[in-house]
Amino acid sequence: MPWEARGQEAQEKVTFDDHVQPIFRQRCASCHNPDKKSGGLDLTNFTALMLGGSSGEAIDPGDADGSYLYMLITHEQEPVMPPNSTKLPTEELRTIRKWINEGALETASSKANIKKKKTPDLTASASPLERPELVAYPPRLPLEPVVKSEQSPTAVPLAISPWAPVVAVGGARQVLLYDTNSLALLGVLPFPEGRPHVLRFSRNGHILLAGGGTDAMLGKVVLWDVRTGRRVAEIGDELDVVLTADISSDHRLVALGGPQKVVRVFRVATGELLYERRKHTDWVTSVSFSPDGVLLATGDRGGNVFVWEAETGNEYLTLRGHTQLIHELTWRLDSNVLVSVSEDTTLRMWEMENGGQIKSITGHGGGATWGVFTREGSFVSAGRDHLVKLWNSNGDMQTQFPGLNDVATFCAYCNESQRIVGGDWRGNVLVWQASNGELVGSLAANPPGLANRLELAQAELTVSDEQLSRAEAAFQETNGRFEMARQTLAAAVDEQHKQQAILADREQTLQTKRTVIETKMAEQVAWQTELLEKQSLLPNLESLVSKAKEVAEMSNLDAELRTAAEQLADNRFSRSWRCRSRRLSNNWKRIEAHYSK
Amino acid sequence: MLTSSWKAVSLWAGISLAGMLGIPAGTCVGFQHPSEVDATAAGMDGVLCVYPQQVSLTTGRDFQRVVGQFTTADGITRDVTGELSIAVGNELVAAWRDNRVVPIGDGETVIAFTYQDHRLEVPVRVERAAEDPAVSFRNDVMPVFSKTGCNAGSCHGAARGKDGFRLSLYGFDPAGDYYRLTRELPGRRIDLALPDECLLVNKATGDVSHTGGNLVARGDEYYATLHRWLAAGAPDDAGPVPQVTQVRVFPLGGVLQGAGSAQQLVVTAHYDDGTTRDVTSLSYFMTSNDNSVTVSQTGLATAAERGQAFVMARFGAHTEGVPFIVLPRELDMAWPELPAANYVDQLINAHLKKLRIVPSDLCSDEQFIRRAYLDICGLVPSPDDVRRFLADPAPSKRAALVDSLLERKEFVELWVMKWSELLQVRSSQQVSYKATLLYYNWLQQKIADNTPIDQLVRELLAAEGGTFTNPATNYFQNEQDTLKVAENVAQVFLGTRIQCAQCHNHPFDRWTMNDYYQFAAFFSQIGRKASTDPRETIVFNRGGGETKHPVTGQDMRPKFLGGPEPDVRGRDRRAVLGEWLAHRDNEMFRKNLANIVWSHFFGRGIVHEVDDVRVSNPPANPELLDELGTRFADYNFDFKQLVRDLCNSYAYQRSTQTNASNAQDTTNFSHAAMRRIRAEVLLDIISEITETPNKFRGLPLGARAVQIADGTTTNYFLTTFGRAMRETVCSCEVRMEPNLSQALHLINGESVHRKIIEGQVIAKQLGEGLDPSSIIDDIYLRCLARLPTPQERQGLLAEVQAAPDVQTGLEDVFWATLNSQEFLFNH
Structure with missing residues (x-):
């Protein structure tokens, strides 16, 4: 140890017991205590603290800036801690920082154990069934594609985050991230190594893995932190492309395989080779860690499937039955069932106690090419029959997703949006609703460049503008017509009103006339009665007249009396009487005619 | 070009024309079946030929290379393509670029080719010049794999492929090849997004490590085809594509003088839709003898050592070839007048003349009688036969000997044995011994009856x-x-x-x-x-x-x-x-039978091996084989007549001694071949000479090995000397090559030594009172059909006198003679 270092050692050490624990007790222990253990993290004692929480290790001895806990308490990252409050006092932050940087000693007698690391620590300990506290969704990322190709890349690999509506689509020298809900491009992750042959999200969705490279030249596995879009690790240096790779659920191990027929398992933290297995006699075409991280299943081009202990590489099971290339091995989330997807057309379900085959399904005529379990235990598969199929946990087919027009090469299931994404050999990527098989849309594996997209958008805008103006013109025209129609209508309404008024008028007139008629009829009746009365009186009157005449004649003397008598006689047949009777009878007839009409 | 128009292709008219002009008839050597009219231009100094004789271009991508060949008066050919001056009749129809006729517009015209004062016109027809045809997987892409060797047996054409990738051998399964290339491993072999960087292209160009090396270069014709196919989306052919009906290689042959002189070849393919295509750059070129002629993959045949070679081009499932002869630069063109006994000699001599090979002289009477006995009857002549023949002054004694041998039953037996091999007469699980004998008897009866x-x-x-x-x-x-x-x-x-x-x-x-x-x-x-x-x-x-x-x-x-x-x-x-x-009109049948007979008498077939007739193994003398086949059919397939023709020819009677011009020749019958005597005959003649009978299963004591009916009946001697077990029909079952175990068996084994003791030939002669010198003469006549030379006799007598006793000494001489090369070989 150099002299200076010894001098420094003489200074007072910052230790957990002496300095840090009091701060945590005061500031954090209300939530992060052994009983509550928010986020799976307990900060009350050193051992528990070092175990970390569900988002992985809380601190990284030697690297405060890289420690998750420190990033949260300095409010550099969400969720800020302590929640809903200001940062810890600067003095306390400085203490914690110093403590972490000096190796996070427990006591004054502890030895600092600072790991020399190539890459940031990515470990996670969350259960694959448990939703991580922090769901990784990509931040704002560059949207300019690295490669803009005329034709779509062939057979693009697909992967969907288990906890976020994010689908990764492989392309030429890039990986594209799309939102499964909006189908919008979220970002472009460059992959200058060549072509990704496999994409996988880690079990908690925080890490995106791409395995690939340049065929017959270079093979590599690249890890990105989905939360930042940053490339966090490059693993392996193969002489041919990486055809398959996987990351363990705790982010500690990466396994890869390819045409070199060797399975290699690396430590993520250091990038060093943990072990390699040369049991496969043909290209290694699928490697897959069990969700609990205990087992590693590997398959090859000849149809051999082996299961290993992930940590040691000890052989655990040989799964016999397939006769052709194993395209994919996918685990049920409880790690008890493995489904192997093979070119020999079958999907086989295996139990992991003895390696027995539970079921063999003839999945796709011509060969099955991909398969993936959902959170619920159903699974989705793709095949040479151009179809993507959804199977329930018993292996009964539920739904077929047609629409691809070449060999379906990859499929993925989005637990968040309940959508299925499938791709074919030609590079078409379609999105369906899982529940009913309805086609939702498609994703471009070769999106045009921004400038291009801008141009396209501009062109679209121009087109839209034109359409708009056309629509406006049409609207105007329609509107004019509408106005005319409205006016016509109003006129018609007016007319109707008028007609109604006329009708009402007429009705009223009719009513009036009816009343008049009735009155007249009553009058007539009255007159008739009067007439009858008068007629009955007439003989008397006649006799009276004659008597009066006689009287007058008898008494020519009385002139007055004679005049009166003559008037009486004249009045009997006066004109007014006759006229009235005629009019009445005419009216009557008219009324009768009216009603009969 | 329409197939029918191709009838007009040949140099032969040119040759006959040349003949009239005083050019030797053999100038255009080896050109096959030249019975048709050719576009040739003859002058006082030679004949100009231009190939092909007609050019038909369909679509804008089509083109046709043209090659010019000039045959000089003494039969030497020269490639004059580069020296031709070209005039296109109508430049709106076609143009001449980079030694190719290319289409300009639809129509017909002629192109005139002029070399010195020779002028030839080649008609050109152009159709659909404005059309750019879509790339075809079967007709454009797959030929690239064949040309570059990708689908060869040593590469991806192997039954299990190579390095994880398989193509069908020489493309017999196009649909399977398309599947494996595109969809077997999705995303691996081709990627349409970056067609110039996908594995197929990177491997072919050698930009990534490739066991097969760099096969195409970015920018070349093959690369362009691959790129065009990938850029079009790597489509499969929508329906049936035109099939190749015929492939032609031009010129029809060549006589190259001096190492380094060269001739460019042009290959055209004819399709069943009536179109033709220049496939020179898509053909795979091979030579049967790269010691004499090498051929590059661009189709340039280059002369090396003196000799002949058959230069072939393979396109699709078709292989076609043309013969080339290479003569040394300094060559005495003087040619001796050679006598001919019959048509065999005429045809052989004509061929030798093309090659400027002077045949050997005739063999001695001693050599002839032994050769004739062995070949016709499987016997050696007795000392008396030899003496009588040598003493016969008649000039036609050789023909008389042949006639007499043909009448012997041993002639029939020898051919029954040969047919038994071809028809696999042998007992086995499926064929009982009784059935085998009946089968053999049936065959013997047929041949004895001269059926x-x-x-x-x-x-x-x-x-x-x-x-x-x-x-x-x-x-x-x-x-x-x-x-x-x-x-x-x-x-x-x-x-x-x-x-x-x-x-x-x-x-x-x-x-x-x-x-x-x-x-x-x-x-x-x-x-x-x-x-x-x-x-x-x-x-x-x-x-x-x-x-x-x-x-x-x-x-x-x-x-x-x-x-x-x-x-x-x-x-x-x-x-x-x-x-x-089995019809006389079946050329393959009659030529094959004639070749089998020929091979027996000359030790080598005109096509060699006799059961390996193929395009790439042409006959050494096609005219001779044709004639023999025709004659054999005309003789109503009577062996005796054909054998008489062969044995009476000077070609058969030549010495094994070579001269300066034919020392290297082993294929053109310019001298007799040294042939080890086959197993049955060798055992028979040893037994005959030592007067010891053999016993074989099913035959009486003293029967000859040639008479054995069943292929499974054998003994150590016969097996060692390569008697056919008749397990297969292959002519290779009869092993004729000498080997060490044969020599050791003769020296140490029982056959020779015991038979000498058993036969008591020496003892009997000593008993008859003959002196050692006469006995040595007798031994020589028995074994070698000749008398010893004075030096031999003298040396041997000295050996006999040095021996413990005379009998032992003479038996040693007998033993030594039976072990001599001269005895073991038919020469």
């Missing part, structure tokens, strides 16, 4: 009935596999090996898988059932049963090999085949 071979073969192929009652049915017993029977029939009677085509199109011949399975279909209906005697089987026509094509799974209709599809309804297919196969 024409065509009739014998017809009877054999159509044979029905019990293996006892009709022994010919045994032919279908030792080999019961339909495909193998078909292969054997082709190999024995037509001299061609079609085995390759069982799994893929024959790479060096014209046979396709279709040809193979259609031929096998003739044997798919053979029925076999048990008879009352468990040793007998009854062979009959089932009248049903088909062979299936293994790739397409279709039933194959019977079709003669290289011939038409006959109507076989209601007939025994084998009988139908027999009528076609």
Whole structure:
């Protein structure tokens, strides 16, 4: 140890017991205590603290800036801690920082154990069934594609985050991230190594893995932190492309395989080779860690499937039955069932106690090419029959997703949006609703460049503008017509009103006339009665007249009396009487005619 | 170009023209079947030929290379393509660029080619010039794989592929190749997003490590084809594509003088839609003898050492070749007048003249009598025969000897033995010993009766009935596999090996898988059932049963090999085949039989091996083989007449001693070949000379090994010297090459030493009072058909006198003579 270092050692050490624990007790222990253990993290004692929480290790001895806990308490990252409050006092932050940087000693007698690391620590300990506290969704990322190709890349690999509506689509020298809900491009992750042959999200969705490279030249596995879009690790240096790779659920191990027929398992933290297995006699075409991280299943081009202990590489099971290339091995989330997807057309379900085959399904005529379990235990598969199929946990087919027009090469299931994404050999990527098989849309594996997209958008805008103006013109025209129609209508309404008024008028007139008629009829009746009365009186009157005449004649003397008598006689047949009777009878007839009409 | 118009292609008219002009008739050597009119221009100093004679271009991408060849008065050819001056008649129709005719617009015109004062016009027709045809996987992309060797047997064409990638061998399965290239491993071999960087291209250009190396270069023609296909989305052909019907190689041959002189070749393919295509750059070039002529993959044939070679081009399933002769730069063109006994000599001499090889002189009478006895009868002449022959002053004594030998029963026995090999007369699990003997007797009877071979073969192929009652049915017993029977029939009677085509199109011949399975279909209906005697089987026509094509799974209709599809309804297919196969008009059949006979007498077939006739193994002297076949058929397939022709020719009677010009020649019959005597005959003559009888199974004491009926009957001597077990029909079963165990057996084994002791030949002669010198003479006459030279006699007498006793000394001489090269070889 150099002299200076010894001098420094003489200074007072910052230790957990002496300095840090009091701060945590005061500031954090209300939530992060052994009983509550928010986020799976307990900060009350050193051992528990070092175990970390569900988002992985809380601190990284030697690297405060890289420690998750420190990033949260300095409010550099969400969720800020302590929640809903200001940062810890600067003095306390400085203490914690110093403590972490000096190796996070427990006591004054502890030895600092600072790991020399190539890459940031990515470990996670969350259960694959448990939703991580922090769901990784990509931040704002560059949207300019690295490669803009005329034709779509062939057979693009697909992967969907288990906890976020994010689908990764492989392309030429890039990986594209799309939102499964909006189908919008979220970002472009460059992959200058060549072509990704496999994409996988880690079990908690925080890490995106791409395995690939340049065929017959270079093979590599690249890890990105989905939360930042940053490339966090490059693993392996193969002489041919990486055809398959996987990351363990705790982010500690990466396994890869390819045409070199060797399975290699690396430590993520250091990038060093943990072990390699040369049991496969043909290209290694699928490697897959069990969700609990205990087992590693590997398959090859000849149809051999082996299961290993992930940590040691000890052989655990040989799964016999397939006769052709194993395209994919996918685990049920409880790690008890493995489904192997093979070119020999079958999907086989295996139990992991003895390696027995539970079921063999003839999945796709011509060969099955991909398969993936959902959170619920159903699974989705793709095949040479151009179809993507959804199977329930018993292996009964539920739904077929047609629409691809070449060999379906990859499929993925989005637990968040309940959508299925499938791709074919030609590079078409379609999105369906899982529940009913309805086609939702498609994703471009070769999106045009921004400038291009801008141009396209501009062109679209121009087109839209034109359409708009056309629509406006049409609207105007329609509107004019509408106005005319409205006016016509109003006129018609007016007319109707008028007609109604006329009708009402007429009705009223009719009513009036009816009343008049009735009155007249009553009058007539009255007159008739009067007439009858008068007629009955007439003989008397006649006799009276004659008597009066006689009287007058008898008494020519009385002139007055004679005049009166003559008037009486004249009045009997006066004109007014006759006229009235005629009019009445005419009216009557008219009324009768009216009603009969 | 239309196929019919190709009838007009040949140099031969030019040759006859040349003949009139005083050019030797043999100038345009080796050009095949030149019976048609040619576009040639003759001048006082030679003949100009331009190939092809007609150019037909279809679509804007088409083009045609043209090659000019000038034949000088002494028969030497020169490539004058670069020296031609060219005038295109109508430049709106075609143009001349980079030694190619390219289309400009639809129409017809002529292009005039002029060399010195020779002028030739070649008609050109252009159609659909404005059209840019879509790239075809089968007709554009796959030829690139064949050309660059990707689908060769040593590379991805291997049965299990190479480095994880398989193509069908020489492209016999285009659909499978398309699948494997595109969709077998999605995303691995091709990627349409970056067509210039996908594995297919990177491997082919060698930009990534590739065991096969760099096969194409970015920017070259092959790369352009691959790129065009990928850029179009790597499409499969939408429907059937035009099929190649014929491939032609130009010029039709060449006589190159001096190492380094070269001739460019042009290859055209004719398709069944009537179009033609220049496939020079898509053809794979091979040479039969790269010691004499090398050929580059651009089709440039270059002369090396003196000799001849057959230069071939393979395109698709077609292989075609042209003969080349290389002469030294300084060569005395003076040619001796050679006598000819008959047509054999005429044709051989004509061929030798082209090669400027002077044949050896005739052999001595001693050599001739021994040679004739051994070849015709499998015997050596007795000392008396030799003395009588040598003393005979008649000039025609050799012909008389041949005639007398042909009448001996041993001649028949020798040919029965040869046919027994071809027809596999041997007992086995399937053929009882009794049936074997009956089969052999049937064959012997047929040949002893001088039954024409065509009739014998017809009877054999159509044979029905019990293996006892009709022994010919045994032919279908030792080999019961339909495909193998078909292969054997082709190999024995037509001299061609079609085995390759069982799994893929024959790479060096014209046979396709279709040809193979259609031929096998003739044997798919053979029925076999048990008879009352468990040793007998009854062979009959089932009248049903088909062979299936293994790739397409279709039933194959019977079709003669290289011939038409006959109507076989209601007939025994084998009988139908027999009528076609064993017919005097069947050129393959008659030439094959003639070649078998020739091979017996000359130690080497005109086509060698005799059962390996193929495009890439052309006859050493095609005219001779044609003539022999025709004559044999005219003789009604009578062996004796053909043998008489052969043995009376000077070619047969030549010495094994070579001269300066023919020392290197082993294939053109310019001198006699040294041949080790075959096993049966060798044992027979040792027994004859030592006067010790042999005993073989089923034959009386003293019978000859040649007479053994059953192929499985043998002894140590016969096995060591390579007697055919008759397990296969291959001519290679009879092993003729000397080896160490043979020499050791003769020196140390029982055969020679014990037979000398047993036979008591020396003791008897001593008993008769003959002196050692006469006995030595007798030993020489017995074994070598000649008297010892004075030096030999003197040396041997000294040895005898040095021996413990005279008998031992003479027996040592006897032993030594029987172990001499001169005895073991027919020379």
